[in-house]
Amino acid sequence: MTKWVYLFNEVKEAEKISGGSWDAVKALVGGKGSGLLDMTRAGVPVPPFFTVTTEACNAYQKAGKFPAGLWDQELKALKAVEKQTGKKFGDPKNPLLVSCRSGAKFSMPGMMDTVLNLGLTDVTAAGMVKLTGNARFVYDSYRRLVEMFGSVVLGIPDESFEQPLHEYKHEKGYKLDTEMTAEDWAQMVEAFKAVIRKEKGFDFPQDPYKQLELATEAVFKSWNGKRAIDYRNATGISHALGTAVNIQTMAFGNMGEDSATGVAFSRNPSTGDKKMMGEFLFNAQGEDVVAGIRNTSQIETLQERMPKAYAEFMKIAARLEKHYKDMQDVEFTIERGKLWMLQTRNGKRTAQATVKMAVDMALEGLISKDEAVERVTPENVDTLLHPQFDNEAKKNAEKEGKLIAKGVNASPGAAVGQIYFDADMAEKMAKEGKQDTIMVRPFTKPDDVHGMIASKGVLTSEGGATSHAAVVARQFGIPCVVGASAIKIDLDKRIMNVGDIVVKEGEWISVDGTTGLIYVGKIPVSIPSIEDQVELMTLLKWADEICSRKNIRSATDGGPTRGLQVWANADYPKDAQRARSYGAVGIGLCRTEHMFFEPERLPIVQEMILADSSEGRTSALNKLLPSQRKDFDGLFEAMDGYPVIIRLIDPPLHEFMPDEEKLLEEVVTMRVKGESVGLKAKEDLLESVKGMHESNPMMGLRGVRLSIVMPEIVEMQVRAIFEAAADCTLRGIVVKPEVMIPLTGTVKELDWIQPRLERIAAAVMGEKKIKFEYKFGSMIEIPRAAITAADVARDAEFFSFGTNDLTQMTYGYSRDDAERNFLITYQEQGILLKNPFQTIDRHGVGTLMQWAISEGRKTRPNLEVGICGEHGGDPDSIEWCHMIGNNYVSCSPFRVPIARLAAAHAALKHRPVIAKKPAAKKTVAKKAVVKKAVKKVAKKKSK
Ligand code: PEP
Ligand code: MG
Numbered sequence: 020m021t022k023w024v025y026l027f028n029e030v031k032e033a034e035k036i037s038g039g040s041w042d043a044v045k046a047l048v049g050g051k052g053s054g055l056l057d058m059t060r061a062g063v064p065v066p067p068f069f070t071v072t073t074e075a076c077n078a079y080q081k082a083g084k085f086p087a088g089l090w091d092q093e094l095k096a097l098k099a100v101e102k103q104t105g106k107k108f109g110d111p112k113n114p115l116l117v118s119c120r121s122g123a124k125f126s127m128p129g130m131m132d133t134v135l136n137l138g139l140t141d142v143t144a145a146g147m148v149k150l151t152g153n154a155r156f157v158y159d160s161y162r163r164l165v166e167m168f169g170s171v172v173l174g175i176p177d178e179s180f181e182q183p184l185h186e187y188k189h190e191k192g193y194k195l196d197t198e199m200t201a202e203d204w205a206q207m208v209e210a211f212k213a214v215i216r217k218e219k220g221f222d223f224p225q226d227p228y229k230q231l232e233l234a235t236e237a238v239f240k241s242w243n244g245k246r247a248i249d250y251r252n253a254t255g256i257s258h259a260l261g262t263a264v265n266i267q268t269m270a271f272g273n274m275g276e277d278s279a280t281g282v283a284f285s286r287n288p289s290t291g292d293k294k295m296m297g298e299f300l301f302n303a304q305g306e307d308v309v310a311g312i313r314n315t316s317q318i319e320t321l322q323e324r325m326p327k328a329y330a331e332f333m334k335i336a337a338r339l340e341k342h343y344k345d346m347q348d349v350e351f352t353i354e355r356g357k358l359w360m361l362q363t364r365n366g367k368r369t370a371q372a373t374v375k376m377a378v379d380m381a382l383e384g385l386i387s388k389d390e391a392v393e394r395v396t397p398e399n400v401d402t403l404l405h406p407q408f409d410n411e412a413k414k415n416a417e418k419e420g421k422l423i424a425k426g427v428n429a430s431p432g433a434a435v436g437q438i439y440f441d442a443d444m445a446e447k448m449a450k451e452g453k454q455d456t457i458m459v460r461p462f463t464k465p466d467d468v469h470g471m472i473a474s475k476g477v478l479t480s481e482g483g484a485t486s487h488a489a490v491v492a493r494q495f496g497i498p499c500v501v502g503a504s505a506i507k508i509d510l511d512k513r514i515m516n517v518g519d520i521v522v523k524e525g526e527w528i529s530v531d532g533t534t535g536l537i538y539v540g541k542i543p544v545s546i547p548s549i550e551d552q553v554e555l556m557t558l559l560k561w562a563d564e565i566c567s568r569k570n571i572r573s574a575t576d577g578g579p580t581r582g583l584q585v586w587a588n589a590d591y592p593k594d595a596q597r598a599r600s601y602g603a604v605g606i607g608l609c610r611t612e613h614m615f616f617e618p619e620r621l622p623i624v625q626e627m628i629l630a631d632s633s634e635g636r637t638s639a640l641n642k643l644l645p646s647q648r649k650d651f652d653g654l655f656e657a658m659d660g661y662p663v664i665i666r667l668i669d670p671p672l673h674e675f676m677p678d679e680e681k682l683l684e685e686v687v688t689m690r691v692k693g694e695s696v697g698l699k700a701k702e703d704l705l706e707s708v709k710g711m712h713e714s715n716p717m718m719g720l721r722g723v724r725l726s727i728v729m730p731e732i733v734e735m736q737v738r739a740i741f742e743a744a745a746d747c748t749l750r751g752i753v754v755k756p757e758v759m760i761p762l763t764g765t766v767k768e769l770d771w772i773q774p775r776l777e778r779i780a781a782a783v784m785g786e787k788k789i790k791f792e793y794k795f796g797s798m799i800e801i802p803r804a805a806i807t808a809a810d811v812a813r814d815a816e817f818f819s820f821g822t823n824d825l826t827q828m829t830y831g832y833s834r835d836d837a838e839r840n841f842l843i844t845y846q847e848q849g850i851l852l853k854n855p856f857q858t859i860d861r862h863g864v865g866t867l868m869q870w871a872i873s874e875g876r877k878t879r880p881n882l883e884v885g886i887c888g889e890h891g892g893d894p895d896s897i898e899w900c901h902m903i904g905n906n907y908v909s910c911s912p913f914r915v916p917i918a919r920l921a922a923a924h925a926a927l928k929h930r931p932v933i934a935k936k937p938a939a940k941k942t943v944a945k946k947a948v949v950k951k952a953v954k955k956v957a958k959k960k961s962k
Contacts, residue, residue, distance in 0.1 A: 023075040024092040026099050027068050030056040047072050049263030051122030054363045061342065063335055063360050067103040068267035069096035071235060073124065076261035079239045090232065093266070097231075104268050108138050109227040111146030116160075116269040119234040121241060123262040126364055128490055129465040130250040131262055132171045132241035134234040135304065136164035136269060138227045144208075156274050158204035163304065165211040165223050168230065172237040175218045183210045231266070238264045246465045253472050253495070270352040270359040273304050279325070280305050280352045283318050283332075285340040288348075288368040288493060289428065291375025291554075295336060298483050305350060305361070315483050328358045339363050344385050346376055369431055369493050370402035378554040381561075388561045389927055395558055397894040397917040397924075402496045403555055404916060406544035408433045408531055413542060416529075421538045423517040426478070426503030428535035429489035433544045434476025434498040435529045438522060440513055442470025448525075449473040457530055459515060461508055462501075463488040471497060476530040478537060480506045480515075498532030506537070549601055549916060559602055559916055562923035573931040576873045577880050578904030582926035583897065585918045586662075586909040588887055590614065592653030598912035599657060602919050606654065606663040607819060607909020608759070608887035611736060612670050614650050615643075624675050629707055633731060640735040647739035648746075655747040655754045662755040664819065664887075664909075665740055666798070667733045669761040671721040673711040682708060717824075717833070722762025722798075726772050737776045738783060745787035757794040759819060764801045769814035794883070799871050800824035808871035812878040819909070820868055822888030822896075826855050829864045856889065859896040869903040876904075885909055894921035901925035 025033050025048055033056060037043030045053045052070035059065045071093065078086035097117075101107050106115035116138040121131035139147075139161045148154045169175045184207060193199060199207075212223045224230050241247060242262045251258055272280025282305075283297025297318030300308055308315055322329040332351060335358075339347045348366030352359045368376065374395050381391035416422060436457035439445040445458040446469050457476040460467065464487060471477050471491055477499040479488045492499030508515045513524040522528060522539055529542040549555065565571065566582030574580045586605035587598030590613040595606055615624045620643060627639035654663050673679075682705045689698050713719035726733040737758060744754040758776065763769060773795050784790055795814070799805050800821030808818070827834040832842070834856060845851040859865045868886075875882045885907045890896035892910030897918055900908050902925070910918050 020088050021074070021086070022092070023072055023078075023086065023089045024096045025052070025056070025070045025072065026096050027056065027059045027065065027103070030060050046124045046260065047074065047263075049073060049122035049124055049265070050126050050364055051120065051362055052263045052265050055265065055267070057342075058339070058360055058363060061338070063339070064358060066268035066270045066359050066361070067100045068265055069093070069100060070122070071264040071266070073261035073263045076239045076242055076263065077259075079236070080243065080261065085232075085236070093231070093235070094228075097266070100266075100268060106268075108231075109140070109143060111142045113150060114138055114143035114146055116143075117231070117266050118269055119231065119238060120265045120267070121238045121262045122265050123242070123256070124260050125254075125256050126367075127247060127250050127254075127256065128367070129487055130241075130247045130468075131244065132238050133306075134164070134167045134171050134230075134237065135306070136160045136167075137230045137234055138269075139164050140225045140227060142225070143227070151274065153275060154201035155199075155204060156271070158201055158208055159199070159273060160271070160304075162204050162207040162211055164230075165208055165215065168223065168234070169211060169215050169218075171241075172233050173215065173219055175214065179214050179218060180211055183207070183214065235264050235266070238262065246468060249469050250465075253468070267361070270354045270361065271304070272300070272352040272354065273302050274355055276302055277325075277355050278302055278353055279321065279328075280308060280350075281315070281318065281321070282308055282348070282350050283336065284366045284368075285336045285347045285349070286366075286372070286376055288346065288366050288372050289431065291368070291372035291379070293379060295333070299351075305352065325353060325356065328353045328356060331358050335360060341385070344380070344390075346372075367490055367493055370399035370496055371431055373399045374403065374552075374558055375554045378557050389565065392558060392562050392565060392920065392923050393927060395920060397921045398496065400555065400559075400917045400920050402432065403552060404547060404549065404913065405432055407533065407547050408529065409543045409545040413531070413536070413538075416538045416540070416542050421540050421542075422536060423520055423522075423539055424503040424505040424537045426480075426500040426506075426535045426537065427483060427489070428532055429486075429501045430477075430492035430497060430499035431533040432476075432496070432498035433529070433531055433533070433542075434474075435527065435541050435544065436475040437525050438478075438515070438528055439470070439474075440508065440510055440515075440524055442467040444524075445470035446473040457528060459506075459508060460488070461510075462486060463491070471495070476532065477501075478503060478506070478528075478530050480504055480508055492532070498530055500530050500532055500535050500537055503535075503537055546913075555916070559919050562919050563602065565923040565926050566919075568926070571926045571930055572901065572904075574904070576876050576904065578872065578876065578884075579906050583901050583905060583922040584907035585915055585922055586664075586885065586907045587912045587915050588891070588909050589654070589912060591650070592657045594912055595654050595657035595663075598915055599661075601912055601915035603661075603912065603915045605661045605907060605909070606658055606665075607885050607891065607907065609654060609663065609665045610669065611647070611650075611665060612668050612674075614647065615668075615675060617646075620646060621675065627732070628672050628675060629704070636729065636731045637735075640731055644735055644739055647736060648743045651740050651743035651756075652747060655744060655756070656750075656752055660753045660755075662757055664757040664759050664796075664817075664885075665736075666759040666761050667723075667726060667736050669722050671711070671713065671716040671719055672725065673708065673713070673716065676708050676711065677704070679705070679708045679712065717827070717835075723760050723764075723768045723772060724762065726760070727768060730772065730775060733772070733776065734779060737779045741780045741783035741793075742787070744791055744793070745783055745789050748789050748791050749787070753791075755792050757796060757817060759796055759798055759817075760815075761798045761821065762800060762824070763797040763804045763811060763815075765803065766807065766810040766814055769797060769811065773814050796883070798824075798887075799868075800828070800888075802829050802867060805867040805871040807874075809874040809878045812875035812882055815875075815882075816879070817883035817885070818871065818875055819884075820871075820886040820888060820905075822859060822864060822868075822886055822890045823856065825867065825888065826860065826864050826890075829867060830855060830860070832856075853895075858893050859890045859899050861899050865899050865903070868899075872904050892918050894918075894924070897921040898925040898928070902929060 033044050037047050048070045075089050106113045108115045116136050118135045120133045144157050144161045147157045166180045215223045272278045279299050279301045281299025286293050287296045298315035345365045347363045350362040377391035377394040380386045381388045436455035438457050438459045445456045448454045449456045456474045458470045458474045459478045462479050462481045477492050479501045482501045489501050505517050506515050515522050527541050529538040570580050571582050584604050586607035587603035588608040589595040589598050589606050590610050623642050627636050630636045686701050744756045747754050794816040796817030797815040798821040799818045884905045887909040891908040892914030897908050
């Protein structure tokens with residue numbers, strides 16, 4: 020018989036069945052269940068419980084009913100819990116009450132269902148009143164059960180219960196729930212029972228076993244509820260995992276003023292500071308804290324009223340953090356002074372906290388530096404370098420009276436957007452209206468997650484740092500401010516106001532999740548400085564150290580044995596400086612043509628293009644030479660000591676010319692108006708532009724082809740590169756120029772052009788009487804070049820994969836039009852899993868790259884290989900580059916930190932497994948023992 024249920028003391032059994040791996044235990048009994056089992060084993064006070072496995076959930080989903088044996092096993096486990104607690108389920112004299120909670124392998128906070136206080140009936144409630152002498156507590160608990168059972172198990176809308184409670188309080192003149200008496204709650208129990216009868220046509224079950232059975236089933240079903248599915252889609256959690264169900268003895272935080280309940284993080288989940296952050300409520304149940312409906316107290320204040328429980332709690336929280344080697348998110352309840360731990364799990368946190376905690380924990384010796392690096396995701400780094408509000412702009416906005424409120428800074432970052440007051444509208448306007456939206460609500464519920472994910476920011480007027488809105492926003496890196504109580508939201512009128520300032524739906528606000536400040540209107544944002552982020556800098560240094568470790572990579576075909584280096588694509592010295600400050604150790608692509616577009620240069624470039632002789636071209640190019648030399652000089656200086664790859668001109672020449680249609684229009688207008696001055700020149704220009712027209716310019720006269728047809732341009736460029744390099748060398752700068760020839764399709768092209776250019780290089784060095792390291796190499800961006808890489812490497816001293824063009828030409832998709840025309844449909848239809856222009860298609864383009872490297876290194880074993888297409892900043896593509904033996908990846912300066920981390924992740928993930936040698940010491944020791952024995956024998960013999 021399959022074991023569907025695990026008791027609180029059966030952690031060993033769960034480990035055995037799961038083959039000893041904790042990950043498999045989690046998959047079997049869920050994250051919450053495994054945490055409870057583990058805590059119980061560690062001697063932490065956990066209310067007795069049992070867990071129904073995820074396998075049972077999956078069996079239920081398949082068959083639509085409980086699998087055989089499950090219910091019997093639940094009953095048996097319940098008996099054991101009864102024995103442990105000394106209470107009995109359904110017994111009026113000393114009733115056992117239980118909670119029934121979901122708990123999947125990966126935490127999905129608030130996305131599935133929970134029912135508390137199961138076991139309360141008219142009879143047991145009366146018994147409990149006698150037992151506790153606290154009728155108010157009992158009827159409050161009972162009405163909660165009827166309400167939760169009605170909404171969660173029976174699917175009755177919340178409002179059906181909220182309405183009668185609201186009316187009752189209104190009639191009595193009560194404002195707060197705390198004003199309700201025992202009698203009031205008893206009346207609400209009856210009112211809620213009537214709701215069930217009216218909505219469902221049957222009574223709230225008075226059989227506690229029926230309650231338990233239906234609640235278990237409801238949790239199973241909630242695995243496939245809309246919000247759970249949406250959440251899994253957004254977080255990439257597999258739909259096949261299923262949820263476990265935890266049935267646990269209730270511990271009551273609402274038994275009076277000596278009881279409390281709360282949630283806490285062992286470190287601050289927003290900033291990462293090593294200081295516990297938590298909230299609690301006296302005389303309340305857990306949901307009151309999480310829902311953010313009542314104003315909670317800070318955890319420190321628990322110490323005053325309950326010093327013993329507080330001290331024990333702090334000790335346990337610290338122990339749990341040490342045990343799990345990570346920040347813990349714990350739930351606790353104090354029932355009449357006795358502390359119970361209800362849950363522990365690795366806490367969700369902001370990107371800033373992720374980095375700070377990882378670095379701190381490594382420095383504390385809790386985890387290794389490698390683990391710290393592994394804990395931070397490239398997305399975390401991305402978030403930290405995201406735009407933030409400009410300080411000056413914030414001050415100005417404040418002066419102008421635009422600062423309207425301050426709330427709790429729940430999730431950092433700057434968000435500017437148009438406000439919407441419900442999740443559906445926020446999602447619709449973001450997706451269909453292509454707007455930047457900010458979702459504004461009094462507080463959020465799990466049903467709101469889709470609106471939050473679609474929005475740039477979230478703002479609530481109620482709730483604290485552990486409220487639903489805060490937790491979800493942090494997880495998704497969405498800037499969020501909660502509990503901005505100065506803001507009054509009128510959901511009917513679709514407005515919010517602070518005093519006289521009224522903001523209507525669709526109007527703009529700016530939300531600063533880092534400080535908790537809210538402004539009306541749009542505030543400009545700026546990019547944060549990386550140097551100020553000390554922990555991030557430390558973590559990235561550790562990432563670099565991982566990549567520079569010898570033998571971190573098993574050499575493929577004689578390739579590098581260290582990890583990837585990260586270089587950057589930069590066209591101007593200021594980009595190179597930024598790249599360097601972000602940690603780039605080379606320039607992998609300088610697109611020289613960008614320099615030609617400068618306003619004062621473009622006319623000279625056009626003059627050169629229009630010249631009808633080589634002399635004419637050379638004369639125009641001579642005018643460009645000094646500025647090109649200056650450009651390169653700046654780059655070499657910025658990258659002192661590091662390689663700089665300069666790509667010779669690549670695009671078709673028409674890109675530098677005026678637009679043909681516009682020219683035609685101008686010519687026609689001049690003719691119509693009879694303007695003759697300048698007409699002839701315009702007509703000639705039009706003719707030239709027409710002459711350059713190509714049906715398929717991306718596959719036309721560009722790259723090396725252009726250099727062969729018109730060598731004067733690249734000859735000027737190479738002269739400029741080497742003159743600048745020589746001048747820099749003379750100034751004491753260490754230069755490593757690498758000249759890159761684009762769009763090579765056959766080595767014959769290189770055979771033709773490269774020697775001419777090398778002659779210029781040699782000539783310049785001769786003229787300047789100086790020598791320095793340099794290379795000539797080729798881009799690999801045409802499939803033929805990849806296929807014939809062994810030939811190409813005869814001339815090319817380095818390869819750089821231009822994966823933008825290589826993807827375009829391998830798939831035959833136009834890189835300019837495919838996204839707009841069909842790529843989205845292809846992804847939606849599952850024809851393409853990922854956009855191949857963002858993430859390397861390993862199977863096709865990636866395999867060409869792999870082949871090219873292996874063939875290239877057959878000809879030239881020390882061939883330097885890089886990538887400079889957009890993929891160079893994409894973590895998945897970076898991993899591939901590591902696997903196939905690239906020396907470096909090159910990406911935009913802003914992505915350099917992300918790439919450094921991704922390179923380290925790839926290195927750690929694929930580090931070679933070194934077979935353990937027998938310990939040398941032991942061998943020596945053994946030998947010594949043998950020697951001793953031999954000696955002894957010898958001695959004996961000699962005796
Ligand atoms: C490429 O094709 O990947 C590349 C880097 O060149 P460009 O994008 O300039 O064509
Ligand atoms: Mg290209």
